[in-house]
Amino acid sequence: MTDAQRSIEIIDVGPRDGLQNEAEILDIDTKVEFIRRLADAGIRRMEAVSFVSPKRVPQMAEAEEVFAALPDDDGVTYIGLALNRRGLDRALEAGCREVNYALVASDTFSQKNQGTTIEQAVDVYEEIAAEAKAAGARCSLTISTAFGCPFQGEVPPERVVGLVERVAGDDTYEIALADTIGCAVPSQVSDLFGSVMAVAPGARFRAHFHNTRNTGLANCYAATEAGVQSIDASAGGIGGCPFAPRATGNVPSEDLVYMLDRMGIKTGIDIDKLIAAGEWIGERLGHAIPAMIGKAGVFPPAELRA
Numbered sequence: 001m002t003d004a005q006r007s008i009e010i011i012d013v014g015p016r017d018g019l020q021n022e023a024e025i026l027d028i029d030t031k032v033e034f035i036r037r038l039a040d041a042g043i044r045r046m047e048a049v050s051f052v053s054p055k056r057v058p059q060m061a062e063a064e065e066v067f068a069a070l071p072d073d074d075g076v077t078y079i080g081l082a083l084n085r086r087g088l089d090r091a092l093e094a095g096c097r098e099v100n101y102a103l104v105a106s107d108t109f110s111q112k113n114q115g116t117t118i119e120q121a122v123d124v125y126e127e128i129a130a131e132a133k134a135a136g137a138r139c140s141l142t143i144s145t146a147f148g149c150p151f152q153g154e155v156p157p158e159r160v161v162g163l164v165e166r167v168a169g170d171d172t173y174e175i176a177l178a179d180t181i182g183c184a185v186p187s188q189v190s191d192l193f194g195s196v197m198a199v200a201p202g203a204r205f206r207a208h209f210h211n212t213r214n215t216g217l218a219n220c221y222a223a224t225e226a227g228v229q230s231i232d233a234s235a236g237g238i239g240g241c242p243f244a245p246r247a248t249g250n251v252p253s254e255d256l257v258y259m260l261d262r263m264g265i266k267t268g269i270d271i272d273k274l275i276a277a278g279e280w281i282g283e284r285l286g287h288a289i290p291a292m293i294g295k296a297g298v299f300p301p302a303e304l305r306a
């Protein structure tokens with residue numbers, strides 16, 4: 001396939017991974033309006049809510065109310081994060097058609113962040129994935145800290161490849177490799193995606209990068225070249241990194257759309273509307289957004305476009 005025919009699906013994770021890592025807690029109407037603006041810009045799949053305990057993540061409270069306010073016939077898949085059986089039950093009750101579960105590729109992080117071993121987390125995932133499928137919902141898996149751990153440093157690629165081998169199968173819609181702390185570099189992205197694709201050739205893969213050290217967009221390029229079908233990003237680049245308090249968030253969706261558009265790779269997204277959505281949420285959060293393209297403007301400018 002040539003690049004001209006290729007398309008990449010951009011999953012906006014701003015409403016979940018972005019807002020979850022922002023200090024400002026938004027009300028239900030603002031969250032719903034943000035999601036609506038993303039859908040209007042052409043985002044067809046997004047991480048909309050998290051069915052975790054609001055005591056643990058106050059930014060994600062009222063997931064049911066947010067979900068209930070979303071249209072169910074607009075062709076958009078609204079993903080809900082579920083990290084245990086209770087989360088899955090809540091998601092299914094809310095009418096969520098795709099859940100995402102996250103497990104961690106590093107033991108120390110898994111213990112500290114989720115209170116489980118990797119083994120226990122895989123067991124929980126397998127149960128949730130089977131349960132979701134039986135209920136007619138999709139289940140996807142994110143492998144967090146796939147490129148590095150804040151506590152253990154380097155994560156052996158064999159560990160990630162071994163996890164992919166175990167979870168790839170009928171119950172898994174898609175597997176994301178996540179650079180949770182934003183430490184990855186493009187050569188590592190090429191190598192790791194190449195390795196997991198070799199052991200699970202039929203699986204769908206998604207890339208998830210944080211721009212913590214400014215390698216996010218380069219990593220997206222490497223993932224694109226490696227053949228991933230989907231890339232996570234957040235409008236405006238909102239969010240942050242829990243392990244680097246001064247860091248910015250996910251790769252900005254509008255910067256990614258600009259790069260892919262100029263490479264001739266289709267995203268189906270209206271970049272002007274996406275830029276506006278990023279600026280809009282930045283105003284709600286009360287700070288400047290990290291995204292670059294809205295500052296410089298799209299090239300060529302509208303009046304010079306063919």
Ligand code: ZN
Nearest residue numbers: 017180208210
């Ligand atoms: Zn993330």
